[in-house]
Amino acid sequence: MSQPIDKMRHVPEAPTRPRPAAAVRRFDVAELYRGPLDSANVAEPEDAAPVALDEKLRQAYYWISNQAIISPFYDIEYNDQPPKKFTFGDHKVEVALPSDQSYSSYVLLPLLNLAVRRRCLIVGGPGRGKTVIATLMGILAGYPLKELRRSIQHGQPQMTVADLLGNPLPSSLVNAESMDEVVIAWRRWLGMRVKIIDEYNRIPTRTQSALLTVMADNYAEIYDQVFECPEAAWYLTANDDAGGGTYQVIEALSDRIDVVVKALHFNTRFLGDLLVRIEQGVKPEEIVPDQIVFTQEELDRIELEIRAVRLPHDLRRRLEFFAAQFEFYEPGARQLEYMTKDTVKVSGVEFHSLDGAQTGTDGVADLGRQTRNGMSVRALMTALIYIKAMAYFRGADEVTFDDVRQILPFVLHDKLSQNPDAPAFDQAGMGALRADHVSWIRHLFDQACREFDRLDLDNDDPVARLTEEFERGLDGVPEDEVRGRMAEIERTLRTWSAGRKLYGHMFDDILKLKYLHQRYTNYLRWLQWRT
Amino acid sequence: MAHLNPDHPLARALEARRVRFNEMFVSARLERRSLDPADFMAFLVEGVAPAVEAVAEFDADAAPRVAEALYPVALELVSRGLAGPNARYPSVNTLFSHVLPRLGRLLMERPARLATSLAHATINLDNLPAVDTHRWLDALTRLAPRARDVKSLLDVGKVLAWQLGAAHWRESALAILASLPEELILPSLRLSDSDPRSRAELLDVLSDPWADLHGDSDPGFEQRPWVGGFLGFGGVFSTPPNVMAIGGVIYAFDSTSCYAVFADAYGSALLLFGHELPDADSEDVLADPITVKSGVVRRGGDSARLVGAAQVTSTAQSGDTLALTVAQSHSVMIIVHRGES
Structure with a gap:
């Protein structure tokens, strides 16, 4: 580096998320030599305790948000007491000042993606630092800048499968007597644990299909030769998330995107920081401090630690209730099991041709009306892992309600397809949610939680109670007990059928009761056969 | 503006790494625009130069390395307003100008580590009313020639901080004393080299917080200096406090803050615990309580009249230590009871 910028190399001191003092505070004379000066000047190797990996993640976050990316937005808000709120303008635009540590999604989500090794799409206009943030993630994973820059796949209309994956060696192509004798010169990026695809929506459709195989199945194939790729964190960038690139992004490829983050606009009040950057002639990706670079072993360990974060039962229930809202589509079939949006979609029938069917549900209150699809298993799994990662990043070993609320919009951004014609969007103040999908999904979750509470x-959750009873096992359960449980299932269904309209969450509950009833029926038959 | 003779070892070191040092200054100024070049230069001349000069007398070749290590420390101290002509902690200036030059050999060993640690200690002790920072610096300087390395010196500094009044560090200081090099034990306890007691004997005596290593204390009650005081006069309490003992620790608290009270034979200290008392089912109950009634303190057959103990509002006891508050004071009275040995 030609001009060292010590200030920019400064890594935030641990702990980056201080906890309340222990019940009985211990006073240690070692405090005598602790103070405000840069700890790098003080720490002796024998004194230095290893930094916990969640702490290292936070240090990386704060280094990026304070020194590398000029990102003044704190759009992932946490509050430990009611925030102070202000309203502006005729539309009463509300601004809250978070009372707890809050984060910039533009830095946090890519970092969590590095930790859980999934696929992150960074969307935003040109020149907003999308490639820089992706490159920083590669450096945090231990790759040298030069190697990383060479490995970035730049989407362009002439990009071929060979450009993307590799070429057969000409000599082997001439001499080979069978396909398996062809030797492929695989592209180097395929073997990397951070993969960056710049402007992926400019890649031709055929090449996108080759990319899909790598993204979805972790291998590349040419001439019957297969290259197995390691688990990797993917970063894809696009100037437009509405599919407006040079080529339409194939649905299967966009479905593989796990999380979407937006590069927000530049706040002109930070022009002074830009000026400093220009005057110093330093690029952040060139001065990443060693303390925040992760080894492969550390990244592996982080992923394991994230998986170990607990999701409490009551939160899981809220998530289930939320996810259950969207798949059900009553006009789409006659048999309950097939009353799904997927049934309609697969059939090729347009939704609007069925939308007129009267179901009796409240068009505004029915959250399912606001989407054209439900949540897939992949979407649910992705949501769970990012929610855990969020809790882990905040130093917790258990997920909180706010972790779920803050992460869902970014995971479901491209997974929940909005129905902009839903009556809910015609309500006062709801129109903007047609464009602002992050707020829309958060609103959906809030609404679902209100209904859950109502x-x-x-x-009082009869399905949970019956499920718990069933999960205790059937071994030794006598016949009269089984009959009693079946009667309770039937009683519950009868109660529901008497007065309630069919909403999404009931769809899953009814099917779950049907499942339990069937299991008891089979068990009962077996009991009778045995005797 | 202060200036250095071009032949001074610091001047030569600065000249040799001029570009690097200038960049560091520019970078620091970007971060803190209040950093005044004249203030920094003055601190270099009056604070850093004597230390570099002292090192050069030991080993001329080491001086540039020491200068390079002290420069960023000095820059950070001045830019944060902790040192220099307008420093919030003038003791830091004393540390650099008078103490570091007398630690030449050790300064050569770990210049940044030593300077930063001692600067932090100076600031921390300045914030403790119970400890006289200059006494600590003097004691440390006198002991420095006996320290075989930087770690030993810093360990001695910890024990000295406790010995000079930082009672809250008593337990951890005793732990350090248990492993301190033999030749540093007596001086760090401010005992004469001719004192015949072994480390084990000394630690045994010190297990009693009120034992005086320097002489016999009379049995009975002793009233120690008050601690706390009114916030408006440099104290810590905004209203007259109360005291309570929980889990063997005495806490003093007013309507806004709670402090842990530490007291032993070498001093008393109040350390901020939080806004509220720690959770506890009940206050400590002792088998051998000290009582106060009508200004008289009693335990067993001992009693004494206290000065200034009218209208007692609360008492709390831990071992032989009693803390007491009165209606008309923002301070906490500390009383010790020594039994017959």
Whole structure:
């Protein structure tokens, strides 16, 4: 580096997320030599305790958000007490000042993606630092800048499968007597644990299909030769998330995107920081401090630690209730199991041709009306891992409600397909949610939670009770007990059928009760056969 | 503006790494625009130069390395307003100008580590009303020639901080004392080299917080200096405090803050614990309590009249230590009871 910028190399001191003092604070004379000066000047190797990996992640976050990316947005808000709120303008635009440590999604989500090794799409206009943030993630994973820059795949209309994956060696192509004798010169990026695809929506459709195989199945194939790729964190960038690139992004490829983050606009009040950057002639990716670079072993360990974060049962129930809202589509079939949006989609029938069917549900309150699809298993799995990663990043070993609320919009951004014609969007103040999908999904979750509370499902959830009973096992359960349980299932269904309209969450609950009933029926038959 | 003779070892070191040092200054100024070049230069001349000069007398070749290590420390101290002509902690200036030059050999060993640690210690002790920072610096300087390395010196500094009044560090200082090099034990306890007691004997005596290593204390009650005081006069309490003992620790608290009270034979200290008392089912109950009634303190057959103990509002006891508050004071009275040995 030609001009060392010590200030920019400064890594935030641990702990980056201080906890309340222990019940009985210990006073240690070692405090005598602790103070405000840069700890790098003080620490002796024998004194230095290893930094916990969640702490290292936070240090990386704060280095990037304070020194590398000029990103003044704190759009992932946490509050430990009611935030102070202000409203502006005729539309009463609300601004809250978070009372707890809050984060910039533009830095946080790519970092969590590095930790859980999934696929992150960074969307935003040109010149907003999308490639820089992706490159920084590669450097945090231990790759040298030069190697990383050479490995970035730049989407362009002439990009071929060979450009993307590699070429057969000409000599082997001439001499080979069978396909398996062809030797492929695989592209180097395929073997890397951070993969960056710049402007992926400018890649031709055929090449996108080759990319899909790598992204989805972790291998590349040419001439019957297969290259197995390592688990990797993917970063794809696009100037437009509405499919407006040179080529339409194939659905299967966009479906593989796990999380979407937006590069927000540049706040002109930070022009002074830009000026400093220009005057010093330093690029952040060139001065990443060694302390925040992760080894492969550390990244592996982080992923394991994230998986170990607990999701409490009551939160899981809220997530289930939320996810259950969207797949059900009553006009789409006659048999309950097929009353899904997927049934309609696969059939090729347009939704609007069925939308007129009367179901009796409240068009505004029915959250399912706001989407054209449901949540896939992949989407649910992705949501769970990022939610855990969020809790882990905040130093917790258990997920909180806010972790779920803050992460869902970014995971479901491209997974929930909005129905902009839903009646809910014609309500006062709802129109903007047609464009602002992050707020829309957060709104959906808030609405679902309100309904969950209204139904008092935390305290009175017959399906949960019956499921718990069933999961204790059937071994030794006598016949009269089985009959009693089946009668309770039937009683519950009868109660529901008496007065309630069919909503998405009931769809899953009814099917779950049907499942339990069937299992008891089979068990009962077996019991009778045995005797 | 202060200036250096071009032949001074510091001047030569600065000249040799001029570009690097200038960049560091520019970078620091970008971060803190209040950093005044004249202030920094003055601190270099009056604070850093004597230390570099002292090192050069030991080993001329080491001086540039020491200068390079002290420069960023000095820059950070001045840019944060902790040192220099307008420093919030003038003791830091004393540390650089008078103490570091007398630590030449050790300074050569770990210049940045030593300077930064001692600067932090100076600031921390300045914030403790119970400890006289200059006494600590003097004691440390006198002991420095006996320290075989930087770690030993810093360990001695920890024990000295406790010995000079930082009672809250008593336990951890005793732990350090248990492993301190033999030749540093007596001086770090401010005992004469001719004192015949072994490390084990000394530690045994010190297990009693009120034992005086320097002489016999009379049995009975002793009233120690008050601690705390009114916030408006440099104290810590905004209203007259109360005290309570929980889990063997005495806490003093007013309507906004709670402090842990530490006291032993070498001093008393109040350390901020939080806004509220720690959770506890009940206050400590002792088998051998000290009581106060009508200004008289009693335990067993001992009693004494206290000065200034009218209208007692609360008492709390831990071992032989009693803390007491009165209606008309923002301070906490500390009383010790020594039994017959």
